[in-house]
Amino acid sequence: MRYWWQFLWLLTLSAVIAHPLLAQPSTTEDNLGRRSGFADMSPTTQAMQRDDRQNPAMLWVADGETLWNSPVGSANKSCSSCHGPVASLRGAVVRYPGFDAASQKPVTLGERINLCRQRHQLATSLLPQDQRLIALEAVVAHQSRGMSIRPDPDTRLKPYRDRGEALFSQRLGQLNLSCAQCHDQQAARLLGGTVIPQAHPTGYPLYRLEWQGMGTLQRRLRNCMSGVRAEPFAYGSPDLVALELYLVQRAAGMPLETPAVRP
């Protein structure tokens, strides 16, 4: 009898741990004073992200799952031909961007998927804005939801990360503003009617209500650049990847929310 109760207790505990609501960030700051953009959203937008049945980004996740299993390229291989079920990549995304030994440079998740297409599926690369690429990124990143961001410890990434840090505090554009001036110094204050977030990339690719669609961190960074009236860095440019590397380092330890919703 006693064992039966213990079993029930374990079952309840595992149900609680696996519950999707607990995979979401809390609304408070962590012990380093960092808060996810999730905490500054309206309760209705938070509810949209919390409930997978309301979250429109789940359409991309569903699409990504189909793509994961569809063979492409002249090798006629699908992602699952090598990797198996997409759930096997749980935890793989929390360290991206990572270092690619073959090309001796850092690669983002999207670039890694494209490298897989070129090297193993013998297919053409997808453009950074291609919805199929974003869907694949979404489904892969979704597997790691709730896990802590753990940047790639590879020391060869250091110069790129340092470059990202320098770019973060470099003024640019006609407004002559750096990322740090808003997101470090003025975070939590208001810009127009909206709270300036601390700019932690915890939920990419994410569904942005302003876009009425799904986008990557690079799209968001380019938005900010046109916001300060600078010429946005090109998609996939080394400087954007360097910025990504620095931002992920800055958010190390925060839980991944993919696919997030932002206003």
Add this chain to the structure above:
Amino acid sequence: MARTLINLPKSIRRGDTVEIQTLIAHPMETGYRPGSDGVILARDLIRHFKCFFSDASGQDLVFSAELFPAISANPYLAFHLRATGNGTLTLIWEGDQGFRQTETVALQVTD
């Protein structure tokens, strides 16, 4: 083919009031916005949504909605119905440029 996500409660007892949640991938282009080239983008909206319940005794319209330009892309629609017995739900989205999406889901009740 558009993508849809349809959610029903996992277990339904006869007589329960259940919530059906639907999401569909659709741009809901208003016809008022210029594209990046300055030309107005053609209107492309879902205009109607209908849900039928059918069983051996026939087919009933259980929910319908009209959609308008102010509704965002990828519209989320949720509605309630009383589950009186086993049957099939047929969900139909119809819109501009010949858009038509039909999905069916089984409604299973337990006593």
